[in-house]
Amino acid sequence: LTSLPLPGFIINRLRAAWRLPAVQALSLQVLAALALWLLLLLWGYVKPSAPASIGIAVLMQGAIAALLARWRKLAVWWWIIQFVFPLSLFLAVTLQLPPVVYLIAFLTLFVLYWHTFRTQVPYYPSTLAVWDAVAQLLPADRAVRVVDIGSGLGGFVLNLASRRPDSEIIGVELAPLPWLVSWLRAHMSKSRGRFIRADYAALDFSQYDAVFAYLSPAAMSALWDKAQAEMRPGSLLLSNEFVIEHHAADLVIQTEQMRTPLYAWYI
Ligand SMILES: C[S@@+](CC[C@H](N)C(=O)[O-])C[C@H]1O[C@@H](n2cnc3c(N)ncnc32)[C@H](O)[C@@H]1O
Numbered sequence: 001l002t003s004l005p006l007p008g009f010i011i012n013r014l015r016a017a018w019r020l021p022a023v024q025a026l027s028l029q030v031l032a033a034l035a036l037w038l039l040l041l042l043w044g045y046v047k048p049s050a051p052a053s054i055g056i057a058v059l060m061q062g063a064i065a066a067l068l069a070r071w072r073k074l075a076v077w078w079w080i081i082q083f084v085f086p087l088s089l090f091l092a093v094t095l096q097l098p099p100v101v102y103l104i105a106f107l108t109l110f111v112l113y114w115h116t117f118r119t120q121v122p123y124y125p126s127t128l129a130v131w132d133a134v135a136q137l138l139p140a141d142r143a144v145r146v147v148d149i150g151s152g153l154g155g156f157v158l159n160l161a162s163r164r165p166d167s168e169i170i171g172v173e174l175a176p177l178p179w180l181v182s183w184l185r186a187h188m189s190k191s192r193g194r195f196i197r198a199d200y201a202a203l204d205f206s207q208y209d210a211v212f213a214y215l216s217p218a219a220m221s222a223l224w225d226k227a228q229a230e231m232r233p234g235s236l237l238l239s240n241e242f243v244i245e246h247h248a249a250d251l252v253i254q255t256e257q258m259r260t261p262l263y264a265w266y267i
Contacts, residue, residue, distance in 0.1 A: 022117040025069060025078055029085065032065035054090070061086040114175035120218035123152050123178055126240045129257035131159045134212060134238060137251070137264060143167045144209040149200035149223075150174070154182025154193065156212060161186075161193030171195045172203060205230035214240040221245065231267040239263045 017023050036057060043052055052060075065082035074082075092102075116122045134156075138144050143166045148156045151171025161169040171193065173179040179197040186193050205211055205227060213223060224244045227237045241260035243249065249263035 020117060021074055021078060021120065024072055024074060025065075025082060028068040028072065028082065029061075029065050032061055032068055032082075035064050036061050058086050058090045108177075111177040112175060116175075119174065121150055121216045123175065124214075125152055125155055126214045127257075127259060128159070129255060130214075130240050130260070130262055131156055133253045133255065133258065133262045134210075135160060135163050137236065137238070137253075138164070138167075138210060145207060146170070146210045146212060147172060147200075147203065147205075147208045148212045148214075149203065150213065150215055151182055151195060152178045152214075154178075154185050154195060156214075157182070157193040157195065158185060158189065158191050161191050165192060169193045170208075172198050172200045174199050201226070205235075206232050208235065210236040210238060212238045212240070213242075215242060217242055227265070227267060233267055235267050237265040237267060 018027075039060070040052055040057065062083040062085065065085070066079045069078045069082045113122060138146065144164070145168045146160060146164075148169075148171045151157050151173045154171055154173075157169050157171035161167075169192070171182055173182060173195065174197070176197065179195060182195045185191070186195055201222075208231070211227065211231065213219075215223065220239065220242050221244065223237075223239075224247055231237060239249075240262055243263055244265075247265065250266050251264040252261050253264070254261040
């Protein structure tokens, strides 16, 4: 890329895009289609009387794309997605569903996942056992401000707000649909929990006594840098399930009821 006469900012944009697993996966599907086309051409010369069936071609496309994903060291779930993707396309074409079905499915996924291809943090909820553990870590003798960065459908915030009526519990969510659901839940249950639709990257962490995160491994290193730069001494950074590489947690809480550990760092 650097040998092409392109302005630096375009190269940087392309590099940033290439780092996204979804972009790599799509590019690898295109590469797999080219490889498959060459293989089918070759097969046509070798066995002109027995052309490969469409089913075999679809399976081969998936297998080549999955192998390429493995070669590019994408996470294991991408190997599976790469294999299943051409099969799903084939099925979708065979089923001949009306186009509006795809439009509705696309719009629903879009408002649910929004920028997940960039953030690499999809929605999955934490559990009551984790909320119990967080509640026990918070100081009980004074009001606190707690933020759930990426609050999903709002379970954590609503639960903590009902336990701590003295405190301010806030959820920040980027995706419109989960944010709307959490906002409606708060209004309907008359909860004191508040929900803001925003990117937590734009939040000032110094405003909070505790920051709770249930994100993904891809987000943790940047989260650590932000917490170090902004959080006040004595405040608490909490991460459900995901560690921060090279920064051992001050506390690791894992009870029998918890599916995943809760990590805590005192800033
Ligand atoms: C794994 S879910 C956790 C939901 C909730 N905190 C819980 O514990 O049940 C992560 C959520 O973070 C949201 N998210 C991802 N990146 C975000 C960002 N930069 N700013 C705000 N929310 C974000 C996702 O849309 C998703 O709903």
